[in-house]
Amino acid sequence: MSAKPLVIRNLSKSFKTKKIIEDLSFELDKGKIYGFLGPNGAGKTTTIRMLVSLLHADQGEITVNGFDLNTERSNALSRIGAVVENPEMYNLMSGMQNLNHFARMHKPKISEERINELVEFVELKGAIHDKVKTYSLGMKQRLGIAQALLHKPNVLILDEPTNGLDPKGIRQLRKYLRTLARDEGVTVLVSTHLLSETELMCDEVLIIQDGKFVKQFSMDEDSSEQTVNALFRGPSNQELIPLLEEFGTVEEEEKYIVVSGIQQEQVPTIIQTAAERGILLYEVILKDTLEDQFLELTGGESA
Ligand SMILES: Nc1ncnc2c1ncn2[C@@H]1O[C@H](COP(=O)(O)OP(=O)(O)OP(=O)(O)O)[C@@H](O)[C@H]1O
Numbered sequence: 308m309s310a311k312p313l314v315i316r317n318l319s320k321s322f323k324t325k326k327i328i329e330d331l332s333f334e335l336d337k338g339k340i341y342g343f344l345g346p347n348g349a350g351k352t353t354t355i356r357m358l359v360s361l362l363h364a365d366q367g368e369i370t371v372n373g374f375d376l377n378t379e380r381s382n383a384l385s386r387i388g389a390v391v392e393n394p395e396m397y398n399l400m401s402g403m404q405n406l407n408h409f410a411r412m413h414k415p416k417i418s419e420e421r422i423n424e425l426v427e428f429v430e431l432k433g434a435i436h437d438k439v440k441t442y443s444l445g446m447k448q449r450l451g452i453a454q455a456l457l458h459k460p461n462v463l464i465l466d467e468p469t470n471g472l473d474p475k476g477i478r479q480l481r482k483y484l485r486t487l488a489r490d491e492g493v494t495v496l497v498s499t500h501l502l503s504e505t506e507l508m509c510d511e512v513l514i515i516q517d518g519k520f521v522k523q524f525s526m527d528e529d530s531s532e533q534t535v536n537a538l539f540r541g542p543s544n545q546e547l548i549p550l551l552e553e554f555g556t557v558e559e560e561e562k563y564i565v566v567s568g569i570q571q572e573q574v575p576t577i578i579q580t581a582a583e584r585g586i587l588l589y590e591v592i593l594k595d596t597l598e599d600q601f602l603e604l605t606g607g608e609s610a
Pocket residue numbers: 322327345346347348349350351352353354610
């Protein structure tokens with residue numbers, strides 16, 4: 308079996324005496340999109356800076372497709388592409404001049420065909436000869452992604468890529484990442500604060516807190532196994548309570564009756580049973596499960 312695209316073992320990093328990353332281990336599979344989550348200051352950016360060799364780990368091991376970042380640095384780095392912080396672009400040069408400039412830094416040489424392919428991929432063909440200073444944030448972000456993909460990396464790392472993007476930009480980004488993962492087998496690690504976006508974009512979620520690993524789970528598995536909270540409202544909430552108590556723990560929350568600890572699949576049954584018993588419903592809301600889970604795992608600190 309070939310080596311995993313990215314493996315992190317017992318990584319630690321301190322700044323002065325403060326431990327920022329502590330014994331962090333995780334591994335990523337080929338062709339999947341991972342959401343990298345954690346409360347502010349959890350150490351996501353610090354981890355990413357170590358992954359792309361902008362920062363040296365005090366302890367631990369990072370391997371990219373089996374190549375050790377410390378001892379086989381160029382082999383490891385040639386398999387990683389990243390957009391960390393704001394993509395470094397030359398504003399007075401065109402998008403194409405920027406790509407040509409970064410392409411020259413790679414060995415072996417990046418073909419013109421590859422550059423054109425990426426310009427098409429990130430939908431910048433119409434503007435690629437314009438100066439980057441005229442680009443919107445979304446266009447700069449897309450150019451950054453094209454730059455990160457020049458050398459066909461196996462792993463793409465994006466630090467807060469949705470920051471400042473409008474909904475259309477976020478949707479485009481999601482489309483590119485899906486295509487890369489599904490069609491080209493690229494492994495994507497995305498740090499983000501947007502939990503709802505993570506649910507739409509990612510196959511798996513990796514949560515860290517205070518520099519330590521908290522949990523890694525698949526979005527699919529968890530949505531079927533995990534229990535959800537459902538909010539119900541009707542003309543008479545009091546009538547709803549005995550029915551809902553048959554399914555889970557019930558609490559009154561403002562105008563809703565909240566049932567916690569039920570499977571998502573039970574909700575249609577509840578609605579049907581209410582109808583059969585002549586109990587009327589105005590509204591049923593399923594709460595954002597990843598958000599609930601994240602808050603539960605991190606003790607209430609938001610992402
Ligand atoms: N160069 C540095 N020197 C000292 N402390 C640092 C340095 N870089 C980061 N830190 C500290 O390390 C901790 C983790 O920061 P980091 O930026 O990695 O967290 P993060 O999870 O990316 O947070 P956010 O979600 O807010 O971006 C913070 O307490 C931060 O103040």
